[in-house]
Amino acid sequence: MLIKHGINSGFGAIYMLASSPVLRRQQFLIRCLGDYSDQNTNTHQKRMQGIKFTSGASLEADAENVLRAITPTLDPNRHKGQAGKIAVIGGCREYTGAPYFAAISALKIGADLSHVFCTKDAAAVIKSYSPELIVHPVLEESYGVRDDEKRIISGKVLAEVAKWMERFDCLVIGPGLGRDPFLLDCVSKIIKLARQSNVPIVIDGDGLFLVTNSLDLISGYPLAVLTPNVNEYKRLVQKVLSCEVNDEEAHEQLLSLAKRIGGVTMLRKGKSDFISDGETVKSVSIYGSPRRCGGQGDILSGSVAVFLSWARHAIRDGDSSISSKNPAMLGSIAGSALMRKAASLAFDNKKRSTLTTDIIEYLGRSLEDICPVR
Ligand SMILES: NC(=O)C1=CN([C@@H]2O[C@H](COP(=O)(O)OP(=O)(O)OC[C@H]3O[C@@H](n4cnc5c(N)ncnc54)[C@H](OP(=O)(O)O)[C@@H]3O)[C@@H](O)[C@H]2O)[C@@H](O)CC1
Ligand SMILES: Nc1ncnc2c1ncn2[C@@H]1O[C@H](COP(=O)(O)OP(=O)(O)OP(=O)(O)O)[C@@H](O)[C@H]1O
Numbered sequence: 001m002l003i004k005h006g007i008n009s010g011f012g013a014i015y016m017l018a019s020s021p022v023l024r025r026q027q028f029l030i031r032c033l034g035d036y037s038d039q040n041t042n043t044h045q046k047r048m049q050g051i052k053f054t055s056g057a058s059l060e061a062d063a064e065n066v067l068r069a070i071t072p073t074l075d076p077n078r079h080k081g082q083a084g085k086i087a088v089i090g091g092c093r094e095y096t097g098a099p100y101f102a103a104i105s106a107l108k109i110g111a112d113l114s115h116v117f118c119t120k121d122a123a124a125v126i127k128s129y130s131p132e133l134i135v136h137p138v139l140e141e142s143y144g145v146r147d148d149e150k151r152i153i154s155g156k157v158l159a160e161v162a163k164w165m166e167r168f169d170c171l172v173i174g175p176g177l178g179r180d181p182f183l184l185d186c187v188s189k190i191i192k193l194a195r196q197s198n199v200p201i202v203i204d205g206d207g208l209f210l211v212t213n214s215l216d217l218i219s220g221y222p223l224a225v226l227t228p229n230v231n232e233y234k235r236l237v238q239k240v241l242s243c244e245v246n247d248e249e250a251h252e253q254l255l256s257l258a259k260r261i262g263g264v265t266m267l268r269k270g271k272s273d274f275i276s277d278g279e280t281v282k283s284v285s286i287y288g289s290p291r292r293c294g295g296q297g298d299i300l301s302g303s304v305a306v307f308l309s310w311a312r313h314a315i316r317d318g319d320s321s322i323s324s325k326n327p328a329m330l331g332s333i334a335g336s337a338l339m340r341k342a343a344s345l346a347f348d349n350k351k352r353s354t355l356t357t358d359i360i361e362y363l364g365r366s367l368e369d370i371c372p373v374r
C-alpha cells in the first residue's frame with residue numbers, strides 16, 4: 001500500500017520512499033528470495049526440493065516440519081549413544097546452574113549421554129543436581145594455578161578433553177564458564193581441537209565473550225553456531241562490523257555478521273529469534289513466554305546441540321527432504337522453536353513463578369506434540 005501510494009503521489013514521494021526503512025526492507029526481502037536465482041539456478045532448484053523451509057513468502061521458518069524431518073525415530077535396534085552424545089564446557093565457582101540447564105536439556109530432548117567439563121569447585125555441585133550427567137572436574141581457574149605450572153596444567157586439561165573429543169556429536173561452549181583468563185586460554189585450545197576433529201560447536205554465554213575477542217577461533221567454521229543474547233549480539237556487531245546494532249536493517253546486519261565470520265550460523269535471541277548462516281535469514285516467532293528468568297538461553301544452547309547433531313545424522317542417512325540444507329541452520333531453527341514452545345506451556349501452568357527448571361520439564365511434551373513416539 002505504501003508503494004502504491006508513493007507511485008500515485010509523484011516523484012517526490014517515490015524519492016522519499018526509496019530511502020525509507022520500509023522500502024529498504026522490501027528490497028532486502030526480494031534479494032533474499034532471489035538470492036539464489038540468477039547465478040545459482042541449480043542450487044536454487046535443489047533448495048526448493050523437499051520440505052518447505054519457510055511459511056509462505058515470509059522469513060518465518062517452518063519449524064515444525066524441520067523438527068519432524070530431523071528427529072530420529074526410537075528404533076529398538078539402536079544402541080546407547082546413537083541418539084547423541086553432547087558435552088557442555090562450562091561451570092565455575094560462580095555459575096553451576098547454566099551448564100546444568102544446558103546439559104540436562106540435551107537429555108530431556110532425547111540425547112543419550114550428556115557430559116559437563118567444569119572446574120573442580122563446580123563439579124560436586126553439578127553432580128548433586130543430577131545423577132544423569134557425567135561430570136568431569138578438569139578446568140582450572142588462575143587462582144588455583146601458579147605461573148610456572150600453567151603450561152603443564154593447560155596440557156593436562158586439553159589431554160582430558162581430547163580423550164573424549166572424537167566421541168562427541170556436539171560441544172556447547174560457554175554456559176557458566178566465567179571469564180578467567182587462564183581458563184579461557186584452555187578453552188581456546190579445546191575449540192581448536194574440536195575444529196580439527198570436525199565436531200560441531202554451539203557457542204553461548206562466556207564462550208561468546210571469548211570468541212568475540214578471538215574471532216579466528218571460529219571464523220570460517222560452518223559447524224559453529226553462535227547464540228548471542230541482546231548484550232552478546234551488541235558486542236559482536238561492534239567488534240565485527242565496527243558499528244552499532246541497527247534494528248531498522250536487522251536482517252541485513254545479521255546476514256553480514258554471519259558472512260563476515262566466514263559462514264558460521266548466528267542465532268540472535270529476542271522477541272523473535274533470527275537465524276542466519278550468511279546465505280539466508282530465517283525467523284522463529286512461535287509464541288514463547290513473557291517471563292525472562294535467567295537460564296532460558298542455556299536450555300536453548302543444549303537444545304541446538306542435540307538438533308544440530310540429529311540434523312547431521314538425518315542428512316547423512318540420505319533424508320532427501322533436507323539433503324541440501326545446512327544442519328547448523330536446521331538445528332538452530334529446531335532448538336529455538338522447541339525452547340519457545342516449552343516456555344509457553346510452562347508459563348500457561350506457572351505464570352509469574354515460571355522458572356527455567358519448569359520450562360525444562362516441558363521440553364519432552366513439546367517435542368511429543370510435534371513428533372509423537374507412535
Ligand atoms: N543460573 C545460572 O548459573 C546462570 C548463569 N548464567 C551465566 O552467566 C554468565 C553471564 O551471562 P549473562 O547472560 O549474564 O551475560 P550478559 O548478559 O552479557 O551479562 C550481563 C552483564 O554482566 C556483565 N558480566 C557478565 N559476566 C561477567 C563477568 N564474568 N565479569 C564481568 N562482567 C560480567 C556484562 O558486562 P559486559 O561484558 O557488558 O561488560 C553485562 O553487563 C554466563 O556464563 C551465563 O551462561 C546465565 O546463563 C543465567 C543463568
Ligand atoms: N522478548 C522475548 N519474548 C519471547 N521470547 C524471548 C524474548 N527474549 C528472549 N526470548 C527467548 O528466550 C530464550 C533465551 O533468550 P535470552 O535472550 O533470555 O538468552 P540469555 O540472556 O542468553 O539467557 P540466559 O539467562 O540463559 O543466559 C531464547 O530462546 C529466546 O527465543
Ligand SMILES: [Mg+2]
Pocket residue numbers: 204205229297298
Ligand atoms: Mg546466556
